[in-house]
Amino acid sequence: MRPISIVGDGASALARRLAARLDGRVAVVERDGDPDETPRSEPEPSDDASGADTAIAFDGDGNWSGRGTVEGFDDLLDGLAPDHDYLLAVGASRLRVPAVLLGPNPDPEGVPGTVLATAAEPDDVDLDALVADLDEAEPWITREALVRRVEASADADRSGAIATFTGRVRARDGPDDDRTTHLAFEKYEGVAGERMDAIADELAARDGVFDVRMHHRTGVIEAGEDIVFVVVLAGHRGEAFRTVEDGIDRLKDEVPIFKKEATESETFWVHRRD
Numbered sequence: 001m002r003p004i005s006i007v008g009d010g011a012s013a014l015a016r017r018l019a020a021r022l023d024g025r026v027a028v029v030e031r032d033g034d035p036d037e038t039p040r041s042e043p044e045p046s047d048d049a050s051g052a053d054t055a056i057a058f059d060g061d062g063n064w065s066g067r068g069t070v071e072g073f074d075d076l077l078d079g080l081a082p083d084h085d086y087l088l089a090v091g092a093s094r095l096r097v098p099a100v101l102l103g104p105n106p107d108p109e110g111v112p113g114t115v116l117a118t119a120a121e122p123d124d125v126d127l128d129a130l131v132a133d134l135d136e137a138e139p140w141i142t143r144e145a146l147v148r149r150v151e152a153s154a155d156a157d158r159s160g161a162i163a164t165f166t167g168r169v170r171a172r173d174g175p176d177d178d179r180t181t182h183l184a185f186e187k188y189e190g191v192a193g194e195r196m197d198a199i200a201d202e203l204a205a206r207d208g209v210f211d212v213r214m215h216h217r218t219g220v221i222e223a224g225e226d227i228v229f230v231v232v233l234a235g236h237r238g239e240a241f242r243t244v245e246d247g248i249d250r251l252k253d254e255v256p257i258f259k260k261e262a263t264e265s266e267t268f269w270v271h272r273r274d
Contacts, residue, residue, distance in 0.1 A: 001081040001140045005089045005113060008102030010122035015088045019052045021127050022134075024085025027054040029076065054084065074225060078142045086134070096220045098137045100125065113219060138218060143229045146213040150233035155210035159233045163240035165248050167228040169221050178263040182222045188256035192216075195255045203232070203247055208239040212247060216257055 006015050012030060019026045073089075080087055089097065096113045102125075106118040116133045119125045143166055150162060171179050187193075200212040211233040221227055230247040234240035259270040 001077070001084050001087055002134055002137055003077060003087040003089060003097040003140050004116070004134055004137075005097050005099040005111075006102070007091055007099065007111075008106065010102050011090045011100075014100065014102065014122035014125060015090045017122070017127060018130065019086075019088060021131055022086050025053045025083060027080045027084045027087045028052040028090065029080075029087060030055070030090040052088070054080065077140050078144070081140050081142050081145060082148070087140070097140070098134065100130065141215040141217075141229070143226070143231065146215060146229055146231040149213055150211040150231055153211040153233055156233065159210055159235055161232075161234050161237040161240040163232045163234070163237065163244040165228075165230040165244045166226055167248065168226050169223045171223040178265045180223055181262050181264065182220050183227070184220050184260040184262070185216070185218045185227070186258045186260075187216070187218050188258075192256050196251060199247065199250050199254065203243050203250075206239065206243060208235040209243050210234060212243060214247060214251060216251065216255065218257070 004018075006018075015028050015030070019028055077087065098116050099111045099113045100116055101108065101111065101118045102120070102122055104120050106115075108115040108118065114137065116137070117125050117130055143164055147162060147164065150156070153159075169180065169183050196214050196216070200214050203209060204212040209232060213231045214229065216228045217226070228248070228251065230244050230251065232240045232243045232247065234243060261268060261270055
């Protein structure tokens with residue numbers, strides 16, 4: 001699934017136009033009310049999202065968490081991802097997904113995700129270019145999606161084990177350490193994906209291993225959130241566990257993805273500290 005955040009005056013109108021142009025199942029998630037509100041536990045459908053297969057409206061009485069992600073929004077993305085090709089988040093200005101900013105004075109620096117377009121009015125946005133840029137953006141991949149892919153493998157009937165690894169942002173190593181607020185990951189475009197695919201293919205060629213899938217998220221990822229997944233389909237648990245461990249070790253050693261860490265007191269590139 002490919003998510004996008006649309007913020008500013010006219011965001012709902014642009015979401016409706018964009019939803020009608022996208023080829024696939026589209027979810028529109030729209031927040032009503034104050035920008036510091038969190039979603040209700042039982043969101044109700046919105047009628048203001050023509051062209052969408054799924055429409056959800058948020059109200060709430062809580063606060064935004066951390067550096068601005070809506071509490072529970074990752075869970076929402078994870079839940080909608082299996083059945084949708086696109087998610088349009090209306091009014092969620094501080095998500096780390098690709099964004100469109102509307103209004104006379106947009107501030108790209110205030111948005112953790114990649115800004116795909118800025119415009120004073122929704123009609124000023126080039127929809128053809130926006131659709132093309134969105135389709136080139138990084139999709140929202142979940143561990144569960146990777147598990148389903150290996151379960152659909154041709155050799156799945158010979159497999160007796162699926163092993164997974166999930167890496168997440170650790171807030172601190174020790175009780176007295178500064179708290180890590182977030183990590184920001186940048187990848188060497190093209191090279192990182194090719195290297196990850198090559199590692200997965202090499203591991204899947206082992207005896208007793210039938211399929212290996214990997215995914216590393218990029219952008220701003222906050223404490224407690226998932227970063228990387230490795231999923232292995234194998235004949236037995238021994239091969240599955242060994243391959244998962246080798247997979248994450250090789251990914252960290254060989255794939256050009258660079259990490260910037262932000263703590264409560266400083267920000268630094270991790271590879272320059274090693």
